[in-house]
Amino acid sequence: MLAEFLQYLFTGITIGATYALIALGFTLIYNASHVINFAQGEFLMIGGMATVSLTAMGVPMILAVVLAVILAGILGVALQRFAIAPAKQADVVTLIIITIGASIFIRGIAQVVWGKEYHVMQNFSTDQPIEVFGAVLNSQSLWVLGIGAILVVGLVLFFTKTLIGKAILATSMNKEAARLVGIRTQMVLMLAFMVSALLGSVAGIVVAPITFTSYDIGIILGLKGFVAAAIGGLGSGVGAVVGGLSLGIVEAMAAGYISSDYKDAVAFSMILLVLFFMPRGLFGAKVVERV
Amino acid sequence: MFKTVIRRAGKCAAVAAAGLMMMSAQAAEPIKIGSFLSVTGPASFLGDPELKTLEMYVEKINEEGGVLGRQLELIHYDDVGNASSARNFASRLIRSDQVDIIVGGSTTGATMAAVPLIEQAEVPFISLAGAVVITNPVKKWVFKTPQTDRMAAERILTDMKDRGITKFGLISGTGGFGSSGRTQTLEVAEAMGMEVVADVTYSGSDTDMTAQLTNIRNTSGVEAVLNFGFGQGPAIVTRNYAQLGMELPFYQSHGVASDSFLELAGSSAEGLRLPASPLLVPDSLPNDDPQKEVVQNYKAEYEARWDSKVSTFGAYAYDGLMLAVRAMEEAGSTDPEAVRNALENIQGYVGVTGVFNMSPEDHNGLDPDSFRILEVQNGEWKLID
Known part of the structure; x- marks a missing residue:
């Protein structure tokens, strides 16, 4: 009984941690620009696929991971420079549609370069699962949780202790005022895209040994990450983490205790319920209409 | 004098050439094999080897003199795994390309979308998709090569x-x-x-x-x-x-x-x-297995031609094409009704997928034993039964 519960919990937390990382990426860009970046899932894919193809070329694992993350970072900057920045006068909705276009474009390129097959990535450490009270925990899950936690702590420090982090926060609160005190808001926006690409690619790399990776892995994981961000309240860092974890756990519990057929239904009903009663999400900022 | 000789020679040549052209026009009226496959899109792992197989064996059959003394012409469209475009392409194959037979339909969805059209147009159709609904209940013009689920x-x-x-x-x-x-x-x-x-x-x-x-x-x-x-x-x-x-x-x-x-x-x-x-x-097949030679040849030819691993799905197309060829040869024409009847009566065709015994009640012609039970041992397939 306990073993069963723990098993579902482990499954849920692992996948939930991934959702949380993706949700954080959405949150970052949303804060800096009010754009929902639907290419977020593609960063995830780039991370996983680049690592797999580099290791296949004989590059040592650690170097491959670093290179893949850098590649994703460059891609994030390029996305902002060449797709978002030229349209900066446009409506937010237009920008969101641009990110959808960009995601289809990136996916297309990945399909041509890497093909359409699924690829395997080795576990970071042992393949032997760990047994806890009768439930089994994949060693890779610990990596996902550990790296997730480090990234979250790192982000908190970045935003509260560094000048650049504070500049991003300032821009998200009031763009005009930030510009008046000398913050280069375009630069901040570019940074936000870069950091969220880095986050996404790291998430993509740590989960790849569990989920496999392919050119289209970003679609569904990106969507789930967005759901997590919406549950938590778009724009809230705590919300992204809580939203991601709870979405993952609810999904796993539903699959285990009710029926796997209703798993997605339960997850999506959850977002409906949350949004009915708390339209800004669990931790969303209160909006005061200025007259 | 010299000029007239040349002129005459020229005339002769022209007449000869015209005659040759007429003759070759008669002989070259090709048999049209239509196909709609999911060559790209999510089901491309089915359609891609299927198309490659069809292309390569149509070429090979043509080099060996064709079927009924006529060359084969493959007309194919890519339905991208989308059932409604499969239906459109089936319609185009029937109406504007006027094909003699259709070998295609990578997915069950694509196949079932095209079936009503094909039944209405009365063109023989060999599907390459798996589900049992395709040939059960039996549809007059529809056959299939893969085993059912x-x-x-x-x-x-x-x-x-x-x-x-x-x-x-x-x-x-x-x-x-x-x-x-x-x-x-x-x-x-x-x-x-x-x-x-x-x-x-x-x-x-x-x-x-x-x-x-x-x-x-x-x-x-x-x-x-x-x-x-x-x-x-x-x-x-x-x-x-x-x-x-x-x-x-x-x-x-x-x-x-x-x-x-x-x-x-x-x-x-x-x-x-x-x-x-x-x-x-x-x-690993035993030497007395009738399929051994066919299977080995298909694998060797496919891998030599395309430099990529052979796949089970390409084999469905191989069997589909060979069944079509055999039916036309037995019918002695490309008359749809005659070809359909011949297809329905094919017995003992040894294919890559299995040994086909068609009948009016069974438009698939395979039995469960055409599947081999394999076990994974030391990272490789091992034949169990």
């Missing part, structure tokens, strides 16, 4: 029974292939007096099936587990199965019978069994 279920359950297993857990994908396989498995299990004690599903985009497998593991009386699914899902199931340390006999369906599955599942696949085409183990 029902046969796969029968083959797996027979193997379980041979090992003394009567109660098993079923985990299936919610996609078309998985859900059809689930229905067939439940029916076959009932017919064979076996019991499905746990019945869980996962969706195609799921990345972790530990919860579903835990559910099966905790069901009392489970003696084996069967996974009916397609794509990367079964590979994840296989890995989770190993991680959970489940020791029960484990079966997969023919949907994952390919080397890329072994690559994805890695060492977790050790010991699992599945029904598959002999194409996966061409060299």
Whole structure:
């Protein structure tokens, strides 16, 4: 009984941690620009696929991971420079549609370069699962949780202790005022895209040994990450983490205790319920209409 | 004088050339083989080897003199895995290209979308898709080359029974292939007096099936587990199965019978069994197996021509094309009615997928034994039965 519960919990937390990382990426860009970046899932894919193809070329694992993350970072900057920045006068909705276009474009390129097959990535450490009270925990899950936690702590420090982090926060609160005190808001926006690409690619790399990776892995994981961000309240860092974890756990519990057929239904009903009663999400900022 | 000779020679040449052209025009009226396949898109792993196979064997047959003294012409369209475009292309093949026979339809969806049109236009059609609905109930103009999912279920359950297993857990994908396989498995299990004690599903985009497998593991009386699914899902199931340390006999369906599955599942696949085409183990077939030569030749020719691994799905197209050719040869013409009748009466055609014995009641012509039961041993397929 306990073993069963723990098993579902482990499954849920692992996948939930991934959702949380993706949700954080959405949150970052949303804060800096009010754009929902639907290419977020593609960063995830780039991370996983680049690592797999580099290791296949004989590059040592650690170097491959670093290179893949850098590649994703460059891609994030390029996305902002060449797709978002030229349209900066446009409506937010237009920008969101641009990110959808960009995601289809990136996916297309990945399909041509890497093909359409699924690829395997080795576990970071042992393949032997760990047994806890009768439930089994994949060693890779610990990596996902550990790296997730480090990234979250790192982000908190970045935003509260560094000048650049504070500049991003300032821009998200009031763009005009930030510009008046000398913050280069375009630069901040570019940074936000870069950091969220880095986050996404790291998430993509740590989960790849569990989920496999392919050119289209970003679609569904990106969507789930967005759901997590919406549950938590778009724009809230705590919300992204809580939203991601709870979405993952609810999904796993539903699959285990009710029926796997209703798993997605339960997850999506959850977002409906949350949004009915708390339209800004669990931790969303209160909006005061200025007259 | 010299000029007139030249002029005459010229005239002769012109007449001769004209005559030749007329003759060759008569001889070169090609037999049109139409095809719509999912060459790109999500089902491209089906359509791509199928098209390559058709192209290469049409070329080969033409080099050897064609069929009924006429060359073959392959007209093909890419339906991108989309059922409505499959229907449009089928319509174009019938109306504007006026093909003599259609060999195609990579997915069950594409096939079933085109079937009503084809039945109405009365063109012989050999489908390359799996589900049992295509030829059951029998449709006058529709044939197919792959075994049905029902046969796969029968083959797996027979193997379980041979090992003394009567109660098993079923985990299936919610996609078309998985859900059809689930229905067939439940029916076959009932017919064979076996019991499905746990019945869980996962969706195609799921990345972790530990919860579903835990559910099966905790069901009392489970003696084996069967996974009916397609794509990367079964590979994840296989890995989770190993991680959970489940020791029960484990079966997969023919949907994952390919080397890329072994690559994805890695060492977790050790010991699992599945029904598959002999194409996966061409060299382990016994020498008296009638299919051995066909299978080895197809594999060698395909890999030499395309420099890529042969796939079971390409073999469906090989059998489809060869059945079409044989039917036209036996009919002695391309008259649709005659070709259809010949197709329906083909007996003992030895293909890559199996030995086909068509009849008016059976437009597939294969039996469950055309599947071989394979087991994964040391990371390779091993022929069990």
